[in-house]
Amino acid sequence: MHTVSIAIRALTKSYGALTALDSFDLEVEQGTIFGLLGPNGAGKTTLIRILTTLMRQSSGDAFIEGLDIQRYGCEIRSMIGVVSQENSLDRYLTARENLELHARLHGMEKQLYKRRIDELLELMGLAGRQKDFPDTFSGGMQRRLVIARALVHQPRVLFLDEPTTGLDPQSRRAVWEYVRSLAGSMTIFLTTHYLEEAEQLCDRIAIMDHGRLIALGSIQELKDRLSGATVYEIEFTGQGAAHYAALLASMPCVLDVTQVGHKVTVTLECWECLSEIVTALNGAPVRRISLQERTLEDVFISLTGQKVRE
Ligand SMILES: Nc1ncnc2c1ncn2[C@@H]1O[C@H](COP(=O)(O)OP(=O)(O)OP(=O)(O)O)[C@@H](O)[C@H]1O
Ligand SMILES: [Mg+2]
Known part of the structure; x- marks a missing residue:
């Protein structure tokens, strides 16, 4: 008790x-x-x-x-x-x-x-x-x-x-x-x-x-409690990033893609979609794929908003 x-x-x-x-x-x-x-x-x-x-x-x-x-x-x-x-x-x-x-x-x-x-x-x-x-x-x-x-x-x-x-x-x-x-x-x-x-x-x-x-x-x-979406960061070696960012963006299980230099951040509907992504990247010059863990700060901002209080 x-x-x-x-x-x-x-x-x-x-x-x-x-x-x-x-x-x-x-x-x-x-x-x-x-x-x-x-x-x-x-x-x-x-x-x-x-x-x-x-x-x-x-x-x-x-x-x-x-x-x-x-x-x-x-x-x-x-x-x-x-x-x-x-x-x-x-x-x-x-x-x-x-x-x-x-x-x-x-x-x-x-x-x-x-x-x-x-x-x-x-x-x-x-x-x-x-x-x-x-x-x-x-x-x-x-x-x-x-x-x-x-x-x-x-x-x-x-x-x-x-x-x-x-x-x-x-x-x-x-x-x-x-x-x-x-x-x-x-x-x-x-x-x-x-x-x-x-x-x-x-x-x-x-x-x-x-x-x-x-x-x-x-x-x-x-x-x-945050939405089931999972976010991965994919780092490419060399020039492939823009090409693969466009390819990933066209996939139905991908909710969002952003590219900065060699790094592409993809938001997936759920973690099970990862295997589709890996298949699509077959042969691509990938250096690293890492899961972006949710932080308490993500939870806090999603619940209380971005705006600064007076
Ligand atoms: N003595 C007071 N008279 C009038 N309003 C007050 C008084 N004390 C607090 N408030 C108001 O009550 C609300 C809550 O204030 P409080 O100090 O409890 O917030 P807080 O969560 O502790 O904030 P912080 O993170 O800035 O410490 C605020 O809008 C504040 O302006
Ligand atoms: Mg206080």
Whole structure:
């Protein structure tokens, strides 16, 4: 039996005339890493702010570990960790003091939080800078400190709103590794614009746009939902490309052909058509035929469109 950690039912939030969250439904299983994707302004931060009790919904319900967010704000705040989209550190406290304040606000004993903070500072590569003030940190170091702070009290549910934005590739990978190591022991709900991050980390993914859920599933399920068409790239040696591009374009199982130099990209109705293509290319100066794998980015763009959001 799977236990639900986060349950969201018909959750709606309006800012005046704007409906930022529109009758949103979702369930997240305990101990999994769940990724919420969506273009700028889709409503991701709005949803996280409501789930973390920083803001009230206009209507609908949500439950964290079975507790109604409208009635059990206090209990929920004590068992969740939050990394908000913007770094919210106390600039008049050192890095270490920021973590200690958080521990004390959560009622932790000194001998317990001292060890925990040592561990987290080490892990996030900040041990050497713990006596410095956040203003003297780079953006990435501040982000790592915010992540460390969210983990001090060992939350059961961790909300990460774009956790790795602004991090260099090394730090991003370190955060991924750490988040992965936490999976199982807590539920992790994250938003990201890095589709590679979602692929690397998430058990399941939701894509939202204009306040609505538009797709939900594992990464493989979402990729499989794209049309059955498969795309191959055929690379020719020498001059044959234009001739064979025209030949391929005339075949009924070929949906689309584009040619750039020696490379021809063909979109086939289905993968079974490949053998017809290979037959047609018999004797052609082919150097390589490669399958163009569908990426999560293809899925994202096909569902949310090409247009840039205001
Ligand atoms: N306090 C607010 N008052 C009025 N409108 C708001 C407020 N906060 C957010 N909005 C609007 O609600 C919509 C959803 O915003 P939200 O911040 O939830 O998006 P997001 O998915 O987190 O986007 P991003 O990827 O850019 O962080 C946007 O149209 C935004 O302009
Ligand atoms: Mg946001």
